Amino acid sequence: MIWWPTRGLKRSLTEKTFQPSKEKVRTMKIFKRSMHICTIDVGNSNLLNFEIKALQSAQYNTHRFGIYFSDSPRHADLLIVLGTPTEKMITPLMNTIAQMPEPFGILIVEEDDEMDLDLPNVVGRLKNPEPSDILSTLLKIMERN
């Protein structure tokens, strides 16, 4: 049995190559070196939550680009809204947006249903993305590719 800490040094799991994004987004150059992200689930089928969890896996290694996941909207630069809001989640979503510090952006990630809600500062929209799509879109928002 190998001692736990040395396991991590044995091999590199990070993937170096990825496709640049083709999505139309509004770029925010101010976050080029570092962007903190807060996610909010407003009623998706848990599939998008799993994709966000997969994005935090070792293959993508988002920390090398300065992308961090924050627990609170008050510490975040970008809010990722996952899914189409259920009736009861509209108020918590609006309250969360009100807590975001200026300047901020909102990235809408949805499944098959379209969101018909007017949100401020929307920088992009993704439909059924894979983690690599989300990562390349985030990098495009940061103007890193």
Added chain:
Amino acid sequence: MKILLGTFHKDVDYYIVQEDGVISIEIDPENVYTPNYAFVKSRDLIIGSDDPVRTGEGVFDFRYGPVTSGVGEAGIYHLYTYGERILSVDVDLSYKHRNISKRIIGLDFKSALKMVEKVCGNFTFSHSLAFTRAVESANGINVDSKSEKLRTTALELERIYNHLYVIYQLAQAAAQKVLTSHMSYLFEESLRMNKNFSGSRYLKGFNDIGGIKNFDERRFENLKSDLQRITSEFGELYKGVLESGNFLDRLYSTAVLNSSEAINIGITGPTLRATGIKEDLRLNDPKYKNLKIPTKNEGDSLARMEVRAEEIFESQRVILDQIESSDENNETGYEKGFGYCESPSGTVAYRVDVKDSKISDIYIVTPSFFAFKGIANALRGNIFTDFQFAVESFGMNFADGAL
């Protein structure tokens, strides 16, 4: 032991009951299954623990959710705490309620199947399999043996990635950084394996009513090598897990649920098997040969994790078995309009009424609904820092419970 999973009214009251790996619909005039009858009947979206303590001097309602990283999904845990100790729990599922069982009525089979896949993203295949079985038995459609083989394989693939996810979350909750990174790597790899096999990372759109068509046999070869790589890497990690004292200490004797309590609630799946009861829908399925069902007796978070970890190896063996086995016709009879399967967290069952090739009525049994009651009961007496281990080890989610 009979486990009551659901009840619906059609002229008389019908009861959906699981016993020794078989689910049946029974008519019971004497209401023998009373322990969880009121809970199953009402299907209330706010689930509380038994004998709740909500008020009193020094009792504080700690509202956890719906916007927090600790819960992740849109739902609320009301933890009534006295100091660090949790006295009782109320779980509020209503924030995630999408009214799916009402929206499905009146749809044709294809769009209904799409809606069913949207119930819960990580149990997509279990739901679609149970639903297609129900529709097939209602219409008298027979499925060819090759499709049955593919369905069994896909169901086990879903079990593998969900179990990997649960252990990944438990490692993250215990701040085991090295284990977390390696488990996250395996989790993502298992999703990519799903994509290579079925075309979707979550096995979405793979299943169809009447069987799976247009499947390329060569995909089995890739699946075999991917699967062996992932499970052997996980096997090595798991050996390390069982030697890591400060990880196991966090799980040991956390959120204990004993067997009689679990049966009275209606819990199925790995949670029930971790209390020492050998209950699995795959036991009576002829497609599974020599299936070993891992059980543990403790009923705590550690037992639930061990059962899940051993099921990963068993699922790998089943899939390799399916790849090698020749096609043979094994008839499994389902009652008319009724279908079920063993999802990663327990029993999923569908009962449908069909009229003019449209769904006219539907009743859905999901495992998470019962798991929330289990959490609410098991958390009593634990301290607040055990919350994450208790919640993650049950492997439930709000989307599945709230519908």
